[in-house]
Amino acid sequence: MVILFRWLFRATVALIALGVAGFGLAYWLAARSLPDYDATAEVAGLSAPVEIVRDHSDVPHVFGATDExxxxxxxxxxxxxxxxxxxxxxxxxxxxxxxxFGERTLPIDRLMRRLDLYALATRSVEAQDAEARRALDAYSAGVNAWLAEVNEGARGRGAPEMWLFPQAIAPWQPADSLAVLKLMALQLNAQIDAEVLRARASLVLAPERLADLLPDMPGPGVAALPAYAELVPGARPSFAQAAPRDPLFPNAGLPFAGASNAWAAGVARSASGATLLANDPHLGLTAPSLFYLARLELRSGGVIGGTIPGLPLILSGRSADLGWGVTSSYLDDLDIHAEEVNTEDPSQYRTPDGWAAFVTRDSIIEVKDAPAVTIRLEWTQNGPVLGPEDFDLGLVRPAGHVMSLSWTALSDRDTTFSAGLRLMRAHDVEEGLAAGRLLVAPSQNLVLADRNRIAMTTVGAIPVRDAGHESQGRMPTLGYKPQNRWKGVRPASANPVFLDPPGGLVGNTNNKILDAPFPDHLSFLWGDSQRIQRWQFLMQSRELHSRDSFVEAQLDTVSPAARTLLPLVGRDLWFTGDAAPDGTPERQRQRALELLAEWNGEMNEHLPEPLIYSAWMRALQERLIRDELGPLADPFTHMEPLFIERVFRDINGASVWCDVRQSAPVETCDDIARQALDDALVAIAESRGAALESLRWGDAHEAAHNHPVLGGTPLLSWFVNLRQSTSGDDHTLNRARTLGTGPNPYLNVHAAVYRGVYDFADPDSSVFIVSTGQSGHPLSRHYDDLGELWRRGEYIPMSLDPALARAAAVGITELVPEATAP
Incomplete structure (x- = not known):
């Protein structure tokens, strides 16, 4: 026994030693790719030395002799x-x-090859102006200089992930940066999912009930539409489950399309007598954040703000003279067409002039640990043909047809990068507006402020549709009909502009900004109907604004949806129940209603009421739609306040949703509200406990900053994923979009990845923040150091003063031209 014990002890010690040694080796290999910020590097491609000063938050301040x-x-x-x-x-x-990644990502690669975004980006390089091309070339050379340092200086393959996925890294090209822009256009677009969902719903709902479930933003100008089956004969209802999207899929779906807030105050509405601008773009939360802070000292002056890695543009930021911010415009810049295939010759499709041949090309996709896959790419006059698995188009594709896509981003003369570069060099609102006219995609609302003026404009190519378009761009249509085809794009000078409005304020929360009849409208789909209400209240609640009041508005967590819906849904439930003993569902319901009766709608992470409200509204919508839609209810993962409001106000008979069709009794909306509250309380008790007063919204509503690749890997996920208790919800100005599915549907997964407030009374008092940290290296202290500030609603200074950057620099990197190196 003693001998056995000795051998077991030795084996245990050996295993522990091997584990420690393995961990140490892994740490050493990963740490090799941590950059040294206090270094001098000899590089090719510079005309003179460049200095990169990293301030205390690891924001690089880049100084050089030329813009290049x-x-x-x-x-x-x-x-x-x-x-x-x-x-x-x-x-x-x-x-x-x-x-x-192997076969897992084949659906993504197939889609991207069909869209051909990279080829379009490559051809768009020549469409840029001379300064833009020089900037792209210089930026690419800088990336490649670091790649050379990685290869020659044993820099741990450049990133820890490269040890797990050891593929050779090709040099960076100007087209790569333009491809990132086109990828952003895909990520921010909600229209394709909206068309598919509306088409599916129209096959099972009457038109007036479809208007309830997928309501238009309030305002006139929308005509009644036919059902999808009338637009595309042969379409049949489909209750098949849509395939879940991989975390790497470049479009997360309709609930998570791009969103943002941006607003500006003119001189007359500013306490300091100078303009103010605030912006917070909303994107999927990842570790690291998609945004990266940087300051560039150009010949036209310094610029500072948020960039996207791979893209040498300040997308939201300021110079000494001009500030700019962006929000997703929700412009309807995309149409899906059902293209009839010739049954006698499948290589042809129907056009207004008869049958025409698809333009085709084969593309080979290399697959790790599997044979290569060859796919046939096809294009029609309307655009590329997509597969039935792409965006679940197969669920609405009639037999004998394929689905094609018209989209403004499918341009090979895309000057969006040149527009962004000119915006960085603009000195006033007029120059900023002129720069925006070059933008093609992704369409944005651009908010501008110089020292004296403010403006907002919608930038991006707007397609011209025929007034007789059969679906008005809201559902797929037959591609051979002339009235369903685009007639080109509008001149950029015709895009909406709001310049120095009389009220002294401009702003957008992805809300409807233009009330015009089709086809002069911008969109039927808008990203917000709620946050705009809170923004209007906060902006008009004081005559003069300051940087602090703009920060307060950015961080506001009062839900206008909660303040509207609770009095409607619970109006006949409060104070009407009978006394009930502890431990009964009736008593639990009374406790919940008592808490909600005293609540002001603030989605504060420390309160129980936000969780009770969210669970109640989630259960309520499920009860309202499940019996009508069956499995088709699954895509409706997030509560739609306009739908709930229509039902409980009985707008156009919408209260019929409250009656359960499969039951003999006629249920009232009060019945459904009460049952939904009981459903919510049961779900809360099972997952969080029955003590309502001890619940915390932040425990359920954690911000989930997941690593896109390693976030689902056991053990590694503990190192690369970040979790934070957060306030807010889907409808607060401090937007924190919930996951909507799975065991914890309240996870915060889509929020402000960047916040900036620019004050032109004292520009160096401007502030900004990103949602994680500057570094993408999990072993860096800058991987998550800004994330805690972001969670608490704090910011870091946004200064163009070089002395301030140097005063607390964490390192200064000097890049020396090869020919002049000592």
Missing amino acids: DVFFGLGYAQAQDRLWQMILLRRTAQGRLSEI
């Missing part, structure tokens, strides 16, 4: 901090993820 040298320095800095993220974005746009 500055963009070189930005490429070098972004590659140091976010190389893996940049490579992943590029591979996604190229349709080459399967080379490293």
